[in-house]
Amino acid sequence: MSNIRFFDATLRDGSHAVKHQLSKETIVDYCEAMDNAGMYTIVVGHGNGLGASSLQVGLSRLSDREMLCTAREHLRHTKLGAYMIPGFGTIRDDLVPAIEHGVDVFKIGCHCTEADTTRQHIEFLREQGKEVYGVLMSYHMASVEQIIEQARKMQSYGAHGIILMDSAGASTPEMVKKTIAALVDELYVLVGFHPHNNMGLAVANAYTAIQEGARIIDGTLRGFGAGAGNVQLEALAALLIKEGFDVKQDLYAMLDASENIVRKAMTEDRALTDVSIISGMSGVFSSFRTQVLAAAKEFGVDPRDIFIELGKRKVVGGQEDMVIAVAQQLANPVSSDMESYMLESLT
Amino acid sequence: MEKIKVGIIGTGNIGSDLLMKVRRSDVLECGIFAGHNRDSKGIASAKALGVPVTYDSIRYIEENPDCCQIVFDATSAKVHLYNAPILQSLGKYTIDLTPAHIAPFCIPQINLDSAMELSGVNCVTCGGQATVPLAKAISEAADVDYLEIVATIASKSAGAGTRNNIDEFTQTTKEALIELGGIRNAKAIIILNPAEPPVKMHNTIYALANDPDMDRVCRAVARVEKEIQAYVPGYKVVLPPIFENGRITVGIEVVGSGDFLPSYAGNLDIITCAAVEIAENYARRKLL
Numbered sequence: 001m002s003n004i005r006f007f008d009a010t011l012r013d014g015s016h017a018v019k020h021q022l023s024k025e026t027i028v029d030y031c032e033a034m035d036n037a038g039m040y041t042i043v044v045g046h047g048n049g050l051g052a053s054s055l056q057v058g059l060s061r062l063s064d065r066e067m068l069c070t071a072r073e074h075l076r077h078t079k080l081g082a083y084m085i086p087g088f089g090t091i092r093d094d095l096v097p098a099i100e101h102g103v104d105v106f107k108i109g110c111h112c113t114e115a116d117t118t119r120q121h122i123e124f125l126r127e128q129g130k131e132v133y134g135v136l137m138s139y140h141m142a143s144v145e146q147i148i149e150q151a152r153k154m155q156s157y158g159a160h161g162i163i164l165m166d167s168a169g170a171s172t173p174e175m176v177k178k179t180i181a182a183l184v185d186e187l188y189v190l191v192g193f194h195p196h197n198n199m200g201l202a203v204a205n206a207y208t209a210i211q212e213g214a215r216i217i218d219g220t221l222r223g224f225g226a227g228a229g230n231v232q233l234e235a236l237a238a239l240l241i242k243e244g245f246d247v248k249q250d251l252y253a254m255l256d257a258s259e260n261i262v263r264k265a266m267t268e269d270r271a272l273t274d275v276s277i278i279s280g281m282s283g284v285f286s287s288f289r290t291q292v293l294a295a296a297k298e299f300g301v302d303p304r305d306i307f308i309e310l311g312k313r314k315v316v317g318g319q320e321d322m323v324i325a326v327a328q329q330l331a332n333p334v335s336s337d338m339e340s341y342m343l344e345s346l347t
Numbered sequence: 348m349e350k351i352k353v354g355i356i357g358t359g360n361i362g363s364d365l366l367m368k369v370r371r372s373d374v375l376e377c378g379i380f381a382g383h384n385r386d387s388k389g390i391a392s393a394k395a396l397g398v399p400v401t402y403d404s405i406r407y408i409e410e411n412p413d414c415c416q417i418v419f420d421a422t423s424a425k426v427h428l429y430n431a432p433i434l435q436s437l438g439k440y441t442i443d444l445t446p447a448h449i450a451p452f453c454i455p456q457i458n459l460d461s462a463m464e465l466s467g468v469n470c471v472t473c474g475g476q477a478t479v480p481l482a483k484a485i486s487e488a489a490d491v492d493y494l495e496i497v498a499t500i501a502s503k504s505a506g507a508g509t510r511n512n513i514d515e516f517t518q519t520t521k522e523a524l525i526e527l528g529g530i531r532n533a534k535a536i537i538i539l540n541p542a543e544p545p546v547k548m549h550n551t552i553y554a555l556a557n558d559p560d561m562d563r564v565c566r567a568v569a570r571v572e573k574e575i576q577a578y579v580p581g582y583k584v585v586l587p588p589i590f591e592n593g594r595i596t597v598g599i600e601v602v603g604s605g606d607f608l609p610s611y612a613g614n615l616d617i618i619t620c621a622a623v624e625i626a627e628n629y630a631r632r633k634l635l
Contacts, residue, residue, distance in 0.1 A: 054495050054534055055493075055555070056495060056536055056553065086514060086517070087536060088512055088517075088536055090514050092514075092518060093518065110539075111539065111540075111541065113502060114502060114510070114539050115537065116507075116510040117513045118510065119508055120511065120512075120513070120514045141541075142541075300590065313542070313546075314540070314626060316539075316540050317535065318497075318499075319538055319540065321497050321499070322549075324586070325585075328586070332365065
């Protein structure tokens, strides 16, 4: 069976898990160890991508420039990747400098119903001769028909492939099966999948996506990433080997980097926690976790209640400001007419 | 009473909402509602109201320069680059509602008077109209090192122009925080939310500040809120300034007046209210 491209997001999604405080040493050690491991690209940066270092979603320890230049210096065989969400970053402030710093592969993302906000950026990158993929975040929040329509738009802008992100880890195997099969059918570009592990299904869902024709899996070593973590690429590689796929990735190199480098960078283990499970169940983007835990402490409310309330309000990635508003409301029910606006929106 | 004629170029969400506000004005009247798309629903409904319409876009104004003294450009950043020099040579007072940023910025609460001395202004963006005045007031009331705004709008309220211009939208909002707000270190984040029923426009301002006098900050925020409410009735501070972990946070909601789009589209309302406020002020000076 054909080779599956691994998009390695360890140094990007992993940033979420350490509040965007990835160290230069981790980037150097990781890139050196993984440069020959058969990853299609290693994506580096703030968890929310270029230009996202902010009070809203968290300030980075290192600038985008420092992270990209450090990785560039230590990657000779593997393509350097960067992610950007329009609305956080712009062409002038972020994409142009990233090209100058030597990024080879770009992923341009948006909430799954907003593909037209990526047109300018995908077209610009194609004009610059760059490899570019469209990313639809929180795909579980739209119907299969809507996902196809949005993916087709990105394809028409020139994307080389479309990656669906299961940002809340809210996928069931059936959802993955149905959605990926339909996309593979409808698109002429590559289809990719980016699972999260909120309900312990990340590896299984990645495998289902591959069976339905996905050719890209976007994940991380050790599952290092937002919320409950990502699909653990070394576990997936092991599964693919067992199933007789032509696996070009070096499993031992992945296992070694996972144990020796990623483990040290992680501040907590990746076992499924109550908050992870609830955030998956309520369908809220996993990267909200940090803000929810801080707000729960600040306002003395249960973080699980905050997630459930955010889920009812259908918040999307980047709306972290709603965490404080919800926590404040849970702590002081019916205290101002702000609440009546909010309650009104729930009815 | 005598009125000053305005032209509106662009017949999408923004142009159509402007038209409804102009029709209520006691000093403005619509001389031409100009688009180019034969299928424009905006033109069809304007025609039904008896408003003069054209499909020749800016060419109509070139050929009939007496149709208006003030022009609202509600097209797109790209089209405005083409329109701007033509309007300049025709001597039309131009109020640009695209994020093109050729003419200087105007936010009525900040610099309405100086805008009257120019040949035209740019209205920044909806996020800019909602946040720059408060950002400026906060940074004047406290020692602010860094300031950031987050504008969340309902997907349904963002027309094709806004969606295709999200890059200029983000960049222009940031530039206004720096140029008009006087903040050295600023960032703007824009989020579209597709939820049904649509969410109201919500803005958050964060500022990293050194030991701020919160009474002073709260007074400044309340004053600016009131001044903006004078021309944007649905503007409201819903999370009054709080200070924690070195940062000030303020939340604002803008409820639209429901002219062209329903009330969730406060983002549409705030920029068209600002544009009409500028036009009415200009017109009143002409009528004196």
